[in-house]
Amino acid sequence: MNPSHLSSLPSRAVIREVGLRDGLQSVQTIVPTEHKREWIRAAYEAGQREIEIGSFVPARLLPQLADTAELLAFARTLPGLFCSVLVPNLRGAELALAHGADLMLVPLSASHAHSLANLRKTPDQVVAEVARMRAARDAAGARTLIEGGVGTAFGCTIQGHVDANEVLRLMQALLDAGADRVSLADTVGYADPAQVASLFERAVAIAGDRLWCGHFHDTRGLGLANVYAAMQAGVSRFDACLGGIGGCPHAPGASGNVASEDLAYMLGSMGIDTGVDIGALLRLRGRVAGWLAGETLHGTLWRAGLPRTFPGVGADQDAGPDVPSRCGAATSPTFHA
Numbered sequence: 001m002n003p004s005h006l007s008s009l010p011s012r013a014v015i016r017e018v019g020l021r022d023g024l025q026s027v028q029t030i031v032p033t034e035h036k037r038e039w040i041r042a043a044y045e046a047g048q049r050e051i052e053i054g055s056f057v058p059a060r061l062l063p064q065l066a067d068t069a070e071l072l073a074f075a076r077t078l079p080g081l082f083c084s085v086l087v088p089n090l091r092g093a094e095l096a097l098a099h100g101a102d103l104m105l106v107p108l109s110a111s112h113a114h115s116l117a118n119l120r121k122t123p124d125q126v127v128a129e130v131a132r133m134r135a136a137r138d139a140a141g142a143r144t145l146i147e148g149g150v151g152t153a154f155g156c157t158i159q160g161h162v163d164a165n166e167v168l169r170l171m172q173a174l175l176d177a178g179a180d181r182v183s184l185a186d187t188v189g190y191a192d193p194a195q196v197a198s199l200f201e202r203a204v205a206i207a208g209d210r211l212w213c214g215h216f217h218d219t220r221g222l223g224l225a226n227v228y229a230a231m232q233a234g235v236s237r238f239d240a241c242l243g244g245i246g247g248c249p250h251a252p253g254a255s256g257n258v259a260s261e262d263l264a265y266m267l268g269s270m271g272i273d274t275g276v277d278i279g280a281l282l283r284l285r286g287r288v289a290g291w292l293a294g295e296t297l298h299g300t301l302w303r304a305g306l307p308r309t310f311p312g313v314g315a316d317q318d319a320g321p322d323v324p325s326r327c328g329a330a331t332s333p334t335f336h337a
Contacts, residue, residue: 008231009231009272010268010282011272012272012273012274013231013237013274014043014237015047015050015238015263015264015274016052016237016239017049017050017051017240017241017242017260018046018215018236018246019039019075019243019257020036020039020040020051020052020053020054020290021055021065021085022052022239022241023083023242023256023257024065025062025065026245026246027292028236028295029064029293029294031064031292032167033070033190035264035291036067036071036326037071037074038286038287039242039287039288040047040071040075042284043271045280046276046284047275047276047280048260048276048281049080049081049197049275050081051075051081051082051083051084052071052085052086052239053084053085054068054071054072054085054086055085055086055087055092055093055103056086056087056091056092056093056096057086057088060326063132066187068085069095070076072099072100073099073119076226082102082103083102084101084103084105085104087104087105087133088107088134089119089129090185092104093136093137093227093249096137097136097137097140097142099215101144102145103146103181104119104130104144104146105147105149105183106146106147106148106149106174106179107119107126107149107151108123108126108130108151108170109126109150109152109156109187110152110153110162110166110167110170111151111155111156111159111162112156112251113158113159114151114152114158114159114187116157117126121205122165124285125246127173127177128144130146130174130177130178131178131254132180132250133146134177134178134179135178137154146179146180146181147175147179147212148171148175148177148181150174150182150183150184150185151185152187152188153184153185153186153199154186154195154196154199155188155190156188156190160255163320164198164202167184167199167203168206169209171203171206172206172207175207175283181210181211181212181213182210182211182212183202183213183214183239184199184203184214184215184331185216186217186226187221188217189216189219189222191226192218192222192226193222193225193228196226196230196233196263197229197230197232197233199232200229201233201234201271203233204233204235211235214226214227214235215239215257216258217232217246217256218244218257218258222235223257223258224262224263225273227258237257238263239257239258240260241257241258241259241260242284242285243260243287243288243289243292243297243298243302244256244257244258244259244262244299256296256297256298259298259299259301260281261299261301262299262300264278265278265301265306282301285302286302305335
């Protein structure tokens with residue numbers, strides 16, 4: 001790789017695991033709480049330090065996520081684990097505050113049509129809800145961060161085109177309403193690297209280090225390329241789902257997120273430290289695949305294994321899922337919000 005390209009990339013990056021929320025909300029299987037605890041612990045032991053635990057939504061709407069409070073209580077016992085939850089409204093935010101989440105993600109769709117289908121609110125009504133969440137957070141004296149996630153930032157299967165200026169307007173509105181962080185999401189996998197570079201460069205110019213995360217679905221096979229483009233724009237935290245599961249119930253055609261194990265491999269092969277033990281992550285993927293028998297998982301590393309040239313892999317053969325190798329530094333860093 002050309003060294004001039006490397007100079008614009010971070011030396012460290014964070015993979016925020018969102019499979020327990022974005023992934024499981026999109027499958028029919030209801031994974032037992034005990035298995036979810038095993039998932040959280042194994043991900044933690046593999047070096048992941050940011051995990052989206054679930055979502056505070058009514059169980060009748062998403063029974064797959066009905067145990068979020070119980071899982072959050074368990075996750076908070078793991079030292080240094082930064083726990084986030086998705087909250088669609090003020091009631092969800094109050095639950096996140098009561099149960100001690102480190103961060104609550106508020107989804108906002110830049111597509112008006114998708115916003116109404118997903119949240120039954122316009123984007124600007126969501127912004128007003130964030131202001132109420134901020135007031136509730138401050139009144140409670142809580143330290144929970146608020147992240148406004150701008151979804152369908154590159155287009156929508158319901159509405160079609162989404163104007164970049166509208167995306168940026170809504171991002172700024174979220175910050176003005178009291179969000180501590182913002183993120184951009186390609187909810188349906190419409191983006192290409194050129195689009196990502198353009199929008200993220202403009203977003204970084206507005207939000208600086210408050211632009212917290214990139215979220216890319218791999219619907220058309222461009223998820224990893226889009227991560228690379230966002231890194232060049234200055235972003236170093238990315239959502240990913242183990243096994244590439246995920247999607248949106250109100251975004252027809254949206255498939256899974258970038259696979260956590262594939263992203264960890266790409267970053268590690270580029271010399272970017274994630275602190276993730278890929279072998280351990282692949283073994284966890286195998287366990288999760290067993291729990292989700294009959295569901296569609298994605299990703300490619302689990303089939304191919306780590307190549308001989310990857311750091312820590314022996315020269316005699318390629319490394320399959322049972323061969324551990326850690327990306328970047330020999331020890332797992334602790335990530336702070």
